[in-house]
Amino acid sequence: MDYQTPQDRQYTKSHEWVKIDGSTATVGISDYAQHALGDIVFVELPDVGASFGVGDAFGVVESVKAASDVYLPVSGEIIEINEALLDAPETVNSDPYGAGWLAKVQLSADASDLLDPATYAQHVAEEASK
Numbered sequence: 664m665d666y667q668t669p670q671d672r673q674y675t676k677s678h679e680w681v682k683i684d685g686s687t688a689t690v691g692i693s694d695y696a697q698h699a700l701g702d703i704v705f706v707e708l709p710d711v712g713a714s715f716g717v718g719d720a721f722g723v724v725e726s727v728k729a730a731s732d733v734y735l736p737v738s739g740e741i742i743e744i745n746e747a748l749l750d751a752p753e754t755v756n757s758d759p760y761g762a763g764w765l766a767k768v769q770l771s772a773d774a775s776d777l778l779d780p781a782t783y784a785q786h787v788a789e790e791a792s793k
Contacts, residue, residue: 664698664791666693666694666695666698666784666787667694667759667760668693668694668780668783668784668787669760669780670780672760672780673736673774673777673778673779673780673783674693674736674777674778674779674780674782674783674786675734675736675776675777675778676778676786677734678692678693678695678696678699678787679691679692679693679696679733679734679735679736680692680693680736680759680760681736681737681774681777683737683770683774686769686770687742687767687768687769687770688736688737688739688767688768688770688774689764689766689767689768690721690733690735690736690737690764690765690766690767690768691755691759691760691763691764691765692724692733692755692759692763692765693759693783693787694759694760695787695790695791696724696731696759697755697756697759697763700724700726700728700729700731701726701727701728702726702727702753702756703724703725703726703752703753703755703756704725704726704727704752704753705723705724705725705730705752706722706723706724706725706748706749706752706755706765707722707723707724707725708721708722708744708745708746708748708749708765708766709721709722709741709744709766710741711741711742711743711744712740712741713740713741714738714739714740714741714771715735715738715739715741715768716735716738717735717736717737717738717772717774717775717776718734718735718736719734719735720732720733720734720735721733721734721735721741721766722765722766724752724755725752733765735768736774736777737768737770737772737774738770738771738772739768739769739770739771739772740768740769740771741766741767741768742767742768742769743766743767744765744766744767745762745763745764745765745766747762748763748765
């Protein structure tokens, strides 16, 4: 199966995406991740103003199959959460790279250890074949 991997963002091996615009980063889960989880029924998001480091769990996405922590691919302070997901968590399934974003972060350091789209697509292909 071909999963969407937009070229305008970076990815993590744990299937989060980040789109950096100046000192702000928008974060969500990848198309591959939402497919793997199945129908998403609940999203737990962090408090605005909370600070996290790279790799910290900052939220939970719960599907009919399982609950999964979501890890922040960058470090910084949460400046906005996608409150629409609290009433419509299934948006993460239908539009993971658009309306299904999870949080916006004010960056506190340069992002590192992120995968470019081609490297991430290769990682997904390897994981999907296991």
